[in-house]
Amino acid sequence: ALVNPSVLTQPVYEPGKPIEDVARELGLDPATIIKLASNENPFGPSPLAKAAAVRALDQGELYPDGGCVALRAKLAKVYQLEPAQFVVGNGSNEIIELLGHVFLRPGDEVVMGNPSFAVYKLVTLLFGAKPVEVPLVNHTHDLAALAAAITPKTKLVFVPSPNNPMGTANTEAELLAFARGLPEHVVFAYDEAYAEYLDNPPDLRPLIREGRKVVCLRTFSKIYGLASLRVGYGYASPELASLLNRVRQPFNVNAIGQAAAIAALDDGAFTAKCARENRVGLGQLEAGFKAMGLEIVPSVANFLLVKVGDGARVFVELQKRGVIVRPMRAYGMPEWLRVTVGTPAQNQRLLTTLADVL
């Protein structure tokens, strides 16, 4: 066959629809549509990050710094690690794919929770490896069950905490014990895309200092409000980071994103404010859904699962009324919707519109 069979059997990933697409398809004014479908920050980026992005456009004709030297130096300061311990990607999605390039061959196994972030499975299948999906317990990753699923063929295990789409998290103690119990031939990919929303995010750097095969993944797409610029990063031992850096494209991260990311890290006050606002918004949504008699999964992230009955129908009806959310059928949860925490006004609009539709 001309085409790699993994390509033809690759499941189609359906991300949250852009506002412009929905406006065109439904004949709506884009200004009246709200998107609460992809866990973006409704407050946007820090003004400092925006200004840095605009300044970076002044040199838009030049290739970006392919090594992300300034951003990695900044990250090294923030984390008290070495710049050589970082890899920056076109979103953390790219780093998940780089893990595939470095570690996966046909027949290998990759252990992950179910439901969990969809890209782990896509990347696993793309490299001809086998996803080993471990059911969640109480909507949460059961690390003992994940450990039990590991075989001599396992190359990678993915644990996102908080998990997307559930919004649940594991404790630092659990994660450290899990990693310390893993066999030598397994790389632990700890995805902390939503860590900044936690009061006290788990710190897995001790594992890196102990020389364990761990890579922690973070992103500027969530609390930093820079999803469109596509910047994510991983940190690990220098050895593991250098393997990932070896397989990435030379100019994988654009200069505007690099500049904005550095400035975003400097605006801790803005990040803290977004985390506080998110907790208020979560409370608003939880209270609103409960008042409507709807079941939810308690979340510590910037999104929330709510059980609405016929999820596909409610998704379509909300969209007709200018509210984009995420149906959960692809995750095997057809009765549920995942909604991103918006501004107070956006949350209220979602609640009011949902009450109309149900």
Ligand code: PMP
């Ligand atoms: N990990 C998790 C758990 C996510 O939810 C997301 C975004 N949906 C990502 C990684 C990827 O984010 P990005 O590629 O935008 O950095």
